[in-house]
Amino acid sequence: MQIGIVGSGYVGTTVAACLADFGHDVMNVDIDESIVRALNDGEAPVSEPGLDALLERYAGESLFATSDYEDLVDFAPDVVFLALPTPTNDDGSIDTSIVEAGAEALGTVLADIEGHPIVVVKSTVVPGTTQDVVGPALERESGKRVGVDFGLAVNPEFLKEGSAVEDFNDPDKLVFGTDDDRALEALEAVYAPLIEEGTPVVDTDLRAAEMIKYANNAFLAAKVSLINDIGNICKEFGIDAYEVADAIGLDDRIGEQFLRSGAGWGGSCFPKDTKAIVAAAREQGYDPQLLQAAIDVNDRQPQRMLDLLDSHVDVEGERVAVLGLAFKPGTDDVRNSRAIPIIEGLQERGAEVIAYDPNVGARDNMAERFPDVEFLASASPTLSGAAAALVVTDWPEFADLDREFDLMSGNVVVDGRRIVERRDGLVYEGLTW
Ligand SMILES: NC(=O)C1=CN([C@@H]2O[C@H](COP(=O)(O)OP(=O)(O)OC[C@H]3O[C@@H](n4cnc5c(N)ncnc54)[C@H](O)[C@@H]3O)[C@@H](O)[C@H]2O)C=CC1
Numbered sequence: 001m002q003i004g005i006v007g008s009g010y011v012g013t014t015v016a017a018c019l020a021d022f023g024h025d026v027m028n029v030d031i032d033e034s035i036v037r038a039l040n041d042g043e044a045p046v047s048e049p050g051l052d053a054l055l056e057r058y059a060g061e062s063l064f065a066t067s068d069y070e071d072l073v074d075f076a077p078d079v080v081f082l083a084l085p086t087p088t089n090d091d092g093s094i095d096t097s098i099v100e101a102g103a104e105a106l107g108t109v110l111a112d113i114e115g116h117p118i119v120v121v122k123s124t125v126v127p128g129t130t131q132d133v134v135g136p137a138l139e140r141e142s143g144k145r146v147g148v149d150f151g152l153a154v155n156p157e158f159l160k161e162g163s164a165v166e167d168f169n170d171p172d173k174l175v176f177g178t179d180d181d182r183a184l185e186a187l188e189a190v191y192a193p194l195i196e197e198g199t200p201v202v203d204t205d206l207r208a209a210e211m212i213k214y215a216n217n218a219f220l221a222a223k224v225s226l227i228n229d230i231g232n233i234c235k236e237f238g239i240d241a242y243e244v245a246d247a248i249g250l251d252d253r254i255g256e257q258f259l260r261s262g263a264g265w266g267g268s269c270f271p272k273d274t275k276a277i278v279a280a281a282r283e284q285g286y287d288p289q290l291l292q293a294a295i296d297v298n299d300r301q302p303q304r305m306l307d308l309l310d311s312h313v314d315v316e317g318e319r320v321a322v323l324g325l326a327f328k329p330g331t332d333d334v335r336n337s338r339a340i341p342i343i344e345g346l347q348e349r350g351a352e353v354i355a356y357d358p359n360v361g362a363r364d365n366m367a368e369r370f371p372d373v374e375f376l377a378s379a380s381p382t383l384s385g386a387a388a389a390l391v392v393t394d395w396p397e398f399a400d401l402d403r404e405f406d407l408m409s410g411n412v413v414v415d416g417r418r419i420v421e422r423r424d425g426l427v428y429e430g431l432t433w
């Protein structure tokens with residue numbers, strides 16, 4: 001099939017590479033020329049295991065990128081995915097302006113695209129957005145009609161950063177929100193290899209498909225906040241929350257995943273999606289107290305790390321090492337990383353912050369936000385001369401740190417991710433253990 005993808009970030013690039021690998025012809029449209037160049041050179045614009053290899057294999061053969069929506073006309077797509085950002089407004093509500101702008105730009109060329117193309121919203125949008133924002137924008141600019149001249153569908157994405165390619169190729173479900181059979185059949189054809197392997201398909205309508213995505217993220221985020229709430233109680237009682245989590249995880253109604261208490265959730269989605277669905281619910285007249293509490297518990301975890309630090313050392317005028325900048329291991333993404341409030345809190349205390357992350361992209365991304373922080377390329381020089389160290393990302397290499405802690409001028413280590421093994425000679429504080 002001929003597949004267009006508008007927006008080529010973590011999702012758009014992963015989807016393009018994997019659909020090319022399924023045998024489809026793919027064209028990515030992105031307004032960022034550097035991303036377009038990277039894709040056409042077979043290089044991934046984001047750091048994801050396995051992505052470079054796929055792009056190298058298909059770029060120029062069955063995968064093309066452009067910054068010009070007009071190129072879609074000759075490409076004649078059967079399906080066009082929208083994988084555009086849906087950031088957060090100041091009041092926490094979803095900002096659909098980029099998705100609307102992308103839909104309008106697509107609408108202008110849709111007028112000249114032959115056949116009955118299906119426009120599929122893959123971006124995470126609150127219920128009603130596809131029907132009330134995307135559809136009208138496409139109709140307005142193309143002069144065509146939804147359901148008559150082109151189709152409309154919702155196909156949320158569930159990949160996790162750091163395992164995007166693996167997750168896309170082995171999803172636990174495919175969610176197809178459609179309101180006509182042609183759109184459903186098109187999505188079934190796009191994902192035929194996965195469906196043939198037995199991946200369950202959830203065939204539903206547009207709004208339910210939009211809601212399933214938020215419910216999925218909100219449930220996972222709330223599960224982590226609940227184990228953090230329980231973990232904070234354990235800390236007060238001197239109990240190891242991980243021992244408790246391991247035990248309750250044996251109850252298959254709870255499950256062992258997403259029970260790692262600590263610094264909490266960051267990333268580009270849990271923070272924005274929980275706020276967006278809370279705001280959308282309030283807009284509808286319902287106040288989701290439990291989801292709001294999950295957000296509040298999460299926001300407090302970095303502060304609890306800083307409180308633990310304060311209970312042992314006054315860091316004013318001292319060097320303090322921050323280990324881990326990416327919001328989770330395996331990625332260069334620092335969006336909403338827990339390291340951000342940690343660095344801000346240390347600077348408020350008058351500390352001199354030095355930081356390290358194994359992923360150079362994460363270091364570079366964070367350096368843009370904190371120009372007066374020193375970002376070093378390994379743990380030893382970061383720890384050298386530091387009065388204290390805070391561990392914020394559970395990179396596996398941090399588990400092996402041992403003698404490096406002897407380079408510190410002090411010995412306070414606050415571990416936000418239960419990754420540091422060394423204890424002797426340290427004043428070691430685990431956030432919930
Ligand atoms: N990052 C993730 O792990 C996941 C993200 N999602 C959702 O997918 C959507 C996209 O997320 P990401 O890929 O992380 O975003 P991203 O920020 O990594 O990439 C978005 C891309 O869209 C491009 N873009 C912006 N405006 C454009 C326009 N008008 N026309 C064409 N391209 C434009 C940007 O240049 C950028 O390359 C969001 O709604 C997000 O919530 C869903 C599942 C996983």
Ligand SMILES: O=C(O)[C@H]1O[C@H](OP(=O)(O)OP(=O)(O)OC[C@H]2O[C@@H](n3ccc(=O)[nH]c3=O)[C@H](O)[C@@H]2O)[C@H](O)[C@@H](O)[C@@H]1O
Nearest residue numbers: 157158159160161224258259260264265266267269327328
């Ligand atoms: O919509 C999205 O963008 C994606 O958001 C999450 O994926 P992601 O944010 O990439 O990464 P996760 O592995 O879910 O971790 C999210 C955050 O939770 C934290 N976390 C996770 C698990 C846990 O047990 N404890 C915990 O603190 C991680 O450190 C990280 O900061 C969801 O897991 C994906 O299914 C979804 O597609």
